[in-house]
Amino acid sequence: MEKYDLCVIGAGPSGYAAAMRALDYNKKVLLVEGKKLGGAGLWNGALSSKTWWELSRQISTVRHHLNLQGKDMPRIRFKEVYNEVLNATNMRQAQLLSQIQYAGNKDIDENITFKEGKAYIDTPHTVKITCEDNSEEVIETEHIIIATGSRPRQLPDIEIDEEYILSSDGIEHLRDFPKSMVILGAGVIGCEYATVFSNFGYTKVHLIDKGDRILPFEDPDVVNRIENNFEKNNVLIHRKSRLIRMEVVDDRVEYELEYHNGRKQLFTVEKALVSVGRVPNIENLWSESVPIEFDDRGIINNDTQTSVPNIHAVGDITSDMALVNIGELEGRHAVDQIFGSTNKELNYKNVSTIMFLNPEVAGVGFNEQQLKDKGTDYRVVTLDYECIPRAIARQLTDGFMKIIVTDDPDMKILGMRVVGFSASASIEAIALLIHMNQGIEQMAELVHPHPSITEGIQECARILCGKSILKPHLLKEHVTCKAWRSGEYVDLLKLNLIE
Numbered sequence: 278m279e280k281y282d283l284c285v286i287g288a289g290p291s292g293y294a295a296a297m298r299a300l301d302y303n304k305k306v307l308l309v310e311g312k313k314l315g316g317a318g319l320w321n322g323a324l325s326s327k328t329w330w331e332l333s334r335q336i337s338t339v340r341h342h343l344n345l346q347g348k349d350m351p352r353i354r355f356k357e358v359y360n361e362v363l364n365a366t367n368m369r370q371a372q373l374l375s376q377i378q379y380a381g382n383k384d385i386d387e388n389i390t391f392k393e394g395k396a397y398i399d400t401p402h403t404v405k406i407t408c409e410d411n412s413e414e415v416i417e418t419e420h421i422i423i424a425t426g427s428r429p430r431q432l433p434d435i436e437i438d439e440e441y442i443l444s445s446d447g448i449e450h451l452r453d454f455p456k457s458m459v460i461l462g463a464g465v466i467g468c469e470y471a472t473v474f475s476n477f478g479y480t481k482v483h484l485i486d487k488g489d490r491i492l493p494f495e496d497p498d499v500v501n502r503i504e505n506n507f508e509k510n511n512v513l514i515h516r517k518s519r520l521i522r523m524e525v526v527d528d529r530v531e532y533e534l535e536y537h538n539g540r541k542q543l544f545t546v547e548k549a550l551v552s553v554g555r556v557p558n559i560e561n562l563w564s565e566s567v568p569i570e571f572d573d574r575g576i577i578n579n580d581t582q583t584s585v586p587n588i589h590a591v592g593d594i595t596s597d598m599a600l601v602n603i604g605e606l607e608g609r610h611a612v613d614q615i616f617g618s619t620n621k622e623l624n625y626k627n628v629s630t631i632m633f634l635n636p637e638v639a640g641v642g643f644n645e646q647q648l649k650d651k652g653t654d655y656r657v658v659t660l661d662y663e664c665i666p667r668a669i670a671r672q673l674t675d676g677f678m679k680i681i682v683t684d685d686p687d688m689k690i691l692g693m694r695v696v697g698f699s700a701s702a703s704i705e706a707i708a709l710l711i712h713m714n715q716g717i718e719q720m721a722e723l724v725h726p727h728p729s730i731t732e733g734i735q736e737c738a739r740i741l742c743g744k745s746i747l748k749p750h751l752l753k754e755h756v757t758c759k760a761w762r763s764g765e766y767v768d769l770l771k772l773n774l775i776e
């Protein structure tokens with residue numbers, strides 16, 4: 278029986294990051310993958326959907342410029358776009374694979390073996406691997422990391438056939454851009470694909486959520502901007518209604534809504550996408566002799582360690598945020614816990630996120646909604662992209678940024694949201710300041726390159742410090758500065774409290 282220091286089950290971003298970190302400790306590592314190296318970090322997931330988004334943005338921009346000149350856009354074929362998506366995912370997979378092949382070279386100290394097959398934990402120290410040809414192998418290991426990820430959640434009354442009613446795993450089964458598509462679930466995946474399909478311009482998108490608004494976890498000012506742009510782009514957002522049924526009838530998707538006033542309405546579209554969250558892949562993973570505790574949100578763990586001391590769980594298989602950066606963080610942390618001497622606990626307070634919408638939305642730290650729920654007072658400054666020279670030069674002035682700080686003289690940064698072009702790049706500086714538990718003074722004083730989007734952040738910081746170049750009381754349409762105190766907003770500009 279082959280023996281390893283560590284067996285990592287699942288080669289998505291979390292498992293891959295864990296395996297690579299174990300090499301830093303000169304350990305003998307086995308990485309097992311049941312489907313495709315890269316997991317949802319690449320396939321039907323993060324990289325593929327972002328490539329769809331980037332391509333859809335380019336097409337939408339070209340169409341806009343051609344329209345301005347009174348010219349028609351040539352027809353873009355689905356298959357050609359799909360091939361570009363495939364090139365991107367293949368390119369990334371080849372990189373990941375080449376690292377493994379190099380590290381698998383027995384002549385070098387670091388040693389990793391990659392096996393394709395379904396892993397099953399027989400005992401806390403033995404793992405059975407079943408290959409596609411049904412051959413089986415059992416290996417022995419000191420430690421195990423479970424990184425088997427998640428899959429789309431299904432609803433009991435709606436059958437996903439991946440032909441007419443799709444999950445996010447089925448987008449690539451499409452043969453052409455559908456003329457119409459309803460998206461059920463207006464969370465991150467639903468809104469990102471609504472953006473992609475409406476950007477390409479061939480699909481009339483309908484959007485439904487069980488909540489009162491799209492992206493229910495985001496602040497209303499952010500959501501309003503995204504909703505307005507959806508509607509400008511011909512997306513139909515169903516409001517004040519609930520879905521009664523959805524089924525395939527005569528090769529089309531029929532769905533019925535009931536509105537708050539009791540009225541019912543029937544719609545027919547070509548395709549449907551169901552994006553109502555994801556569920557952890559915990560089935561058929563361990564035997565009864567391995568008492569791993571779990572609930573319907575995933576494997577229960579303490580700082581990645583499961584109820585079986587030599588078995589850790591990381592990434593989407595746990596109930597923490599389902600993101601590539603979180604999976605990688607957890608994968609690396611688990612290895613440090615196992616082989617290192619760290620006693621630092623994982624910290625999710627300062628996670629940067631980005632949603633690929635129209636425009637993109639980046640965030641770090643708390644939003645206003647979360648702080649209000651916690652009962653925390655704060656100050657918040659917002660600045661329109663129309664005040665940022667780089668955005669003007671790019672003619673992408675649709676957006677705004679807001680910085681949220683503590684409501685005291687220290688003005689420690691609590692969070693930030695940026696809605697607009699290059700949003701993700703601009704939050705990094707703020708993420709660092711939060712990490713360092715710093716106030717905004719540093720940001721106000723730095724010399725930023727010009728023209729850059731980060732100059733907008735600098736101006737926000739200066740507004741809060743009362744020393745801005747753009748005087749907020751003279752630019753009231755583009756700048757707000759207020760405090761949330763004891764359950765209501767106080768306008769800091771009106772009261773002249775900051776200048």
Ligand SMILES: Cc1cc2nc3c(=O)[nH]c(=O)nc-3n(C[C@H](O)[C@H](O)[C@H](O)COP(=O)(O)OP(=O)(O)OC[C@H]3O[C@@H](n4cnc5c(N)ncnc54)[C@H](O)[C@@H]3O)c2cc1C
Nearest residue numbers: 287289290291311316317318323396426592593599600601
């Ligand atoms: C459409 C979509 C878009 C997304 N966009 C983003 C984004 O922009 N940014 C972001 O940060 N996150 C994004 N995510 C989330 C991100 O993809 C996941 O959080 C991330 O992939 C989780 O990584 P993981 O390694 O934990 O799991 P996965 O990526 O799901 O990988 C798990 C792997 O384990 C394998 N496996 C399962 N069971 C077994 C077994 N028994 N034996 C062997 N192997 C097994 C699976 O085949 C899979 O390859 C997106 C997700 C989706 C679906």
Ligand SMILES: NC(=O)c1ccc[n+]([C@@H]2O[C@H](COP(=O)([O-])OP(=O)(O)OC[C@H]3O[C@@H](n4cnc5c(N)ncnc54)[C@H](O)[C@@H]3O)[C@@H](O)[C@H]2O)c1
Nearest residue numbers: 462463464465466467486487488552553554555599631632
């Ligand atoms: N850019 C990114 O970082 C990115 C992109 C895509 C996915 N992801 C990750 O993948 C995860 C899963 O994405 P998701 O969009 O599937 O989940 P989600 O939790 O973001 O959204 C699910 C949506 O479905 C709605 N919903 C649930 N049940 C419903 C029902 N019966 N009828 C109608 N609506 C219903 C919810 O109200 C919610 O708005 C995300 O939480 C995120 O962690 C991240």
